[in-house]
Structure formats: structure tokens, C-alpha cells
Amino acid sequence: MDAMIYTAMNGARNTLDKQSSITHNLANVNTSGFRQQLDATRTVYIDGQGTLATRATSVATTPSFDSTAGPVNQTGRPLDIAIRGEGWLAVQAPDGSETYTRRGDLSIDENGVLNSNGRPVMGDGGPIIVPLGAELTIGDDGTITARGQGQNANEVAEIDRLKLVQAAPGQLTRGEDGLFRSVTGAPFAASETVRVVSGALEGSNVSSVEAMVAMISNQRMFDMQMKVVTTADENAQRANSLLSMS
Numbered sequence: 001m002d003a004m005i006y007t008a009m010n011g012a013r014n015t016l017d018k019q020s021s022i023t024h025n026l027a028n029v030n031t032s033g034f035r036q037q038l039d040a041t042r043t044v045y046i047d048g049q050g051t052l053a054t055r056a057t058s059v060a061t062t063p064s065f066d067s068t069a070g071p072v073n074q075t076g077r078p079l080d081i082a083i084r085g086e087g088w089l090a091v092q093a094p095d096g097s098e099t100y101t102r103r104g105d106l107s108i109d110e111n112g113v114l115n116s117n118g119r120p121v122m123g124d125g126g127p128i129i130v131p132l133g134a135e136l137t138i139g140d141d142g143t144i145t146a147r148g149q150g151q152n153a154n155e156v157a158e159i160d161r162l163k164l165v166q167a168a169p170g171q172l173t174r175g176e177d178g179l180f181r182s183v184t185g186a187p188f189a190a191s192e193t194v195r196v197v198s199g200a201l202e203g204s205n206v207s208s209v210e211a212m213v214a215m216i217s218n219q220r221m222f223d224m225q226m227k228v229v230t231t232a233d234e235n236a237q238r239a240n241s242l243l244s245m246s
Contacts, residue, residue, distance in 0.1 A: 033102030087194030123160035
């Protein structure tokens, strides 16, 4: 009876963990460049004195992500970019390390620092700083040019270049902050082949319909597992009643 309850409770716990991942994906269905989490279950052997090598439990994890590209939507905004292929945009994490994102809705803060979702965008020599009030243009190779107020259309100056890197899904790991990092810890070199589409954004690759179906299915699975726990408890009570009568 204890084994029955233990198995059901272990399954219920993993189901809740999976539900959390599905909810996270669904919450980011409209986040630019978002890559949905993929769930997996791994075996963890119970360690400690008096345990047997056959005793194990399962743990739900999100070790990888769906690398499928999201839809590209035209916005017409000069600071919006959509990255093509397996390219990534380098941004600076709070600890100063280099991380990567597909989010392309760029903005400029009060100090002229180019940001992606509040993270400084990296260029050839570090975070990119642009002149305030200038009209910016981003080329397909990531080159940023600026035209100051009152200047003619041909009076432009090259400011910097977005650091675009080439990285396959297996070379990246997702952090708790939603940013991606090199598996080896070493930053990637800038790529000369990655291209961007200016005035467009890549959408999330999460399907809201599929996420909702998965959420409903997961909820039904949790209800079934809790029903097993209730049944096991009822059986235990009946067994106790029979023993007390004997």
C-alpha cells in the first residue's frame, strides 16, 4: 500500500513540475524570440545509509528548448530586428558575462546604451552606445549607422555593429533569467554570416493551442494520480477496520 501511494505521489509531483513549465511557455506566447522549454524526466537514485541500489525516484527537468524559429512579423520600427537561421544576439548579463538571446525589440536608455529587454547589447568592443536623438539604421549584417538631427540623408556615420553569433541548440543552455549561455562557458566569436531583418520581429515559437491542450491533459493526469492516493488511503482504512474486528 505504501508503494502505491509513493508511486502516485511521485507522479503527481512530476506532473506539477511539468505544469509549471507549460504555464511558463504559455505566459511567453507573445514574447519576441522566445524558445519554449522542453520537459524531460530523469532517474535519480536515492543515496544514504540503509538504502538499496534499486531504490530510485524520478525528477522532472527542462534540460533543453525547442529551437524551431518563430514567425517573423513586419513592424516597420527601425530598432526591431529578426535574426535569421541559428544566429543569436549577444547581450550582457547583470554579472558582466556574455549571454545570448533571440529577442530583437531593441531600445535605447537614458544613457544612450542599446538594450534588449533591459540588457546591454554587445558590439565589437562591448556594450553599444549610440548618440541620443540620432536616427538609427541597422543593416542586414548588424551594422548600426546614425544620422544626427538636421543632417542630410547621406550624412550618416557608422556607430558599431551588433555582435551576432552562430550557435547550434546543443551549444547553448538556458538560464533561469531566460538568457542563453555557452555550454563551455566561453563566449562565441562574432559570425560574419549571420543576418538580420530590420523592421521586423521574430515571434515566440509557442503554440497557444498546443500549450492549452497539454495543460488540460496534465491536469487530468494529476487528478488521476490523486485519485490513486485516495483509493490507497481508503483501502488502508478498510484493512485497519478488518484487523480491529479480528
